[in-house]
Amino acid sequence: MEFNAAEFEKPAAKGIIQYFEQAALAAYLDQPNKYAIQTDYFEGRIVTTDAYYRELKVTNRTDEYIDVRFGYRTLKSGELALVVWVPDLVERSTHIARWSGFHLEDSEWAENDERFVSWVRRYIEGDWDVDSGPGHYLSATMHTINALTCESIGKPLFNVEPQKGAPAFPSADNTHRYRMLTKKCTAT
Secondary structure (H helix, E strand, O other): OOOOHHHHHOHHHHOOEEEEEHHHHHHHHOOOOOEEEEEOOOEEEEEEOHHHHHHHHHOOOHHHOEEEEEEEEEEOOOOEEEEEEHHHHHHOEOOHHHHHOOEEOOOOEOOOOHHHHHHHHHHHOOOOOOOOOHHHHHHHHHHHHHHHHHHHHOOOOOOOOOOOOOOOOOOOOOOHHHHHHHHHHHHO
């Protein structure tokens, strides 16, 4: 089946897939102790951290969690927008109001958007032969190296392996992510 981006502009698709400015992620990036954002070339995911979920559980507020996958679509301006499967945003979070201010309506999209085509092929059409992004391969390679060095010399080469697609640096202007990585290194 040939990919047809026009299918995603029809009213039926607009109820299932919505587009948002990337700024929707800013509040989550500023709170790495509460939320983890994993990104790669054409896909991403935002989840509540385990520690914060445990805090929510103690106060009986577990319905405030988020676990939403997203993709990217390129605007004609060259900027990337987030494409979200709306049932995930509704069923796997209570953050709809937080996202609504970043909703994009009637945007003009770039032609030949490789990222968006990859996201649609994998998550809409179910084609798992879509090549993963570089974050996936970096994580897998580091895991393999650690397995080999553990087997041969009894210690991993890397103290901390990145999560799939997770950057090894804080995306916000703070040092929380570095502190979390340092704690993991010393705990090992």
